[in-house]
Amino acid sequence: MTSRKTFGVVTARWPGIFASIAILGVSGPSHAATAADQLYERTLMTSADARCRLFKPAVGSALDAARAQARGATLRSGVSQNEVTALEARAHAKAGAASCGSKDLTTAADRVRKAFDGYSTMLRMAYPGDRATWQADRSVSATIAVWRLSQPSSFGRDRLVFGLSGRANDMLAVANFADNAQPYAARLVLRDTLRTQGPYLNARNAKGLAANAAPRNASRVFGAETRDDAPLTLLPTGAKTGLSFRFPREAGDALSRLDPREAATVEFVFTSRSGQDVVRRAYVEVGDFAAGRAFLR
Structure with a gap:
């Protein structure tokens, strides 16, 4: 803890x-x-x-x-x-x-x-959780895209930064894929608080966040509204290219209502050579997202 x-x-x-x-x-x-x-x-x-x-x-x-x-x-x-x-x-x-x-x-x-x-x-505040940290930054720019609340994550050889960006506090997932694969869609999967009685904390002390993510049949799924080339200022450290997916504003409210110990799942969907969908999953700790979001105000 x-x-x-x-x-x-x-x-x-x-x-x-x-x-x-x-x-x-x-x-x-x-x-x-x-x-x-x-x-x-x-x-x-x-x-x-x-x-x-x-x-x-x-x-x-x-x-x-x-x-x-x-x-x-x-x-x-x-x-x-x-x-x-x-x-x-x-x-x-x-x-x-x-x-x-x-x-x-x-x-x-x-x-x-x-x-x-x-x-x-x-202007800045760090919110450490059990396994990850949210970094909050109140500074904004009219010309440069910046993270206002962000958490990095790695999944396999791929890397992700997830959080809120810009004056509008857009919820973004910015990912760099080691093999230069191009997902055609992204989804944010969060526990549905109206259909569940509490978080799924199956293995707090185990490595990885996947054990604390809710199963799909107990979750809400938010599809990304946009897919764009990510600005350099939003990319994971050291990355030169990546994609940015923007999620609905409602997703931020839903994430704020979750238990800080649980995980949110970001799914990236690719089309395989056989034409079937292939999904790569990254996990983000909910942590003090709500506190960081309030700090930005």
Whole structure:
């Protein structure tokens, strides 16, 4: 399991609880109680912000990114999805019962604001998972295609970068094929949260992510909407050519709802000499995709 360390903590008195707002980074042990406490407190404050408009958008988004990261840490610590949902419901109820003008809420908001002012101006952030890392970058360019949230992956001799690119945060799979093969289509396969009761975590300690991908009959399939030659700036490191496939915006929402420990499958479809379809599969760890996506806002 990936370890964590708290870089900075601001503790604010809240009616009946302590609202400890922390920025999580890398290294140091992670405990279920700590992650769950942080999720409760950050959910409470983001809920209060939505109702009372406590923070400027940049600070509110930074707090929401930290909330999403705490949610991922809580699930990775072994807390069930149902328990997480119940915890979040309690936090929303607590925030809804507080007066927007109360002294306690004003004090808590002031301390949150001070804690996240600096965080909201950061341009880059790394989100390590159990096996892979999402790299987030808020910088954008009007002329150069850049990754804003990305995770590299290798599958056989082929390589992939998957994530969000450009001002529109397009969801892309950019692949380089060692044998210069040309797939005619790409598909993103994600667990269907409406048809399943939880993730398929068959072998967390085994090598590779395939064991944590949902079976096809329990998944949603998103076909790529476009296929283009990839810009050099989006290619896997060292690659000179590659193809870029863009997936529907809805796929990003679906990926954000998954458990951080599970895997998404990217399928590339080729036509063989016999005319039959041949599929090559790459796997991406869900990890803190939701937190990185919130960071970009």
